[in-house]
Amino acid sequence: MKRAVIFDLDGVITDTARYHYLAWKRLAESQGVHFDEAFNEHLKGIDRMGSLDLILASSPRRYTQEEKLALATAKNEHYKVLIATMTPGDLLPGAVQALDDCRAAGLKIGLASVSRNAFTVLDRLGITDKFDYVVDAGMIAKGKPDPEIFLVAAQALGVPPADCFGVEDAVAGVASIKAAGMYAVGVGDPATLRQADVVIPSLAQFRLSDYVAA
Numbered sequence: 001m002k003r004a005v006i007f008d009l010d011g012v013i014t015d016t017a018r019y020h021y022l023a024w025k026r027l028a029e030s031q032g033v034h035f036d037e038a039f040n041e042h043l044k045g046i047d048r049m050g051s052l053d054l055i056l057a058s059s060p061r062r063y064t065q066e067e068k069l070a071l072a073t074a075k076n077e078h079y080k081v082l083i084a085t086m087t088p089g090d091l092l093p094g095a096v097q098a099l100d101d102c103r104a105a106g107l108k109i110g111l112a113s114v115s116r117n118a119f120t121v122l123d124r125l126g127i128t129d130k131f132d133y134v135v136d137a138g139m140i141a142k143g144k145p146d147p148e149i150f151l152v153a154a155q156a157l158g159v160p161p162a163d164c165f166g167v168e169d170a171v172a173g174v175a176s177i178k179a180a181g182m183y184a185v186g187v188g189d190p191a192t193l194r195q196a197d198v199v200i201p202s203l204a205q206f207r208l209s210d211y212v213a214a
Ligand SMILES: O=P(O)(O)OC[C@H]1O[C@@H](O)[C@H](O)[C@@H](O)[C@@H]1O
Pocket: 009, 010, 017, 020, 043, 044, 045, 046, 047, 048, 051, 076, 113, 114, 115, 116, 117, 118, 137, 170
């Protein structure tokens, strides 16, 4: 029986994945790099500097560390403008119900986000207190697809990884959950999230009883 659930944030609980996409697209195009939805799939779940490196790999120019930091900061400033007006109305359908179902079933609830804006987004959505523990980028050395972030969350929740399941919209995130030895619920397209144990289109189709016994 599963005793804990660890959710990703961006693209699972709220549509910030769209805001990351818009901010990266503007940044990439400012550097003459073509950017589309297909390329963006590879960036989902990847931390800020890792994402920038993947984008700049398509540029013939070489960038100094200082230039890269300036570009990452510019992207983040744009992203912060996009999330500044978020409200609880930006919770995706089924998100609160899924969290409440997990709470009612007595599961520990964690959040594993590589975003340095995770606490701001949780605050804007008004759901910070729905989590027993939140791991963000500042607490880990290696981002997704490394298992570290899900393992740190499981340890903080006091539940062995085999008794946890993770919920993710990103290829890198599902890989991180599986590498941590957990059951993976993918949110999105089964053709993209091939490594997940089960894939649902959105949290509106979240069926806790299907995962706790898995
Ligand atoms: O730039 P931030 O807010 O620290 O976010 C880092 C990453 O956070 C992840 O949750 C997103 O899926 C990525 O797209 C994003 O790049």
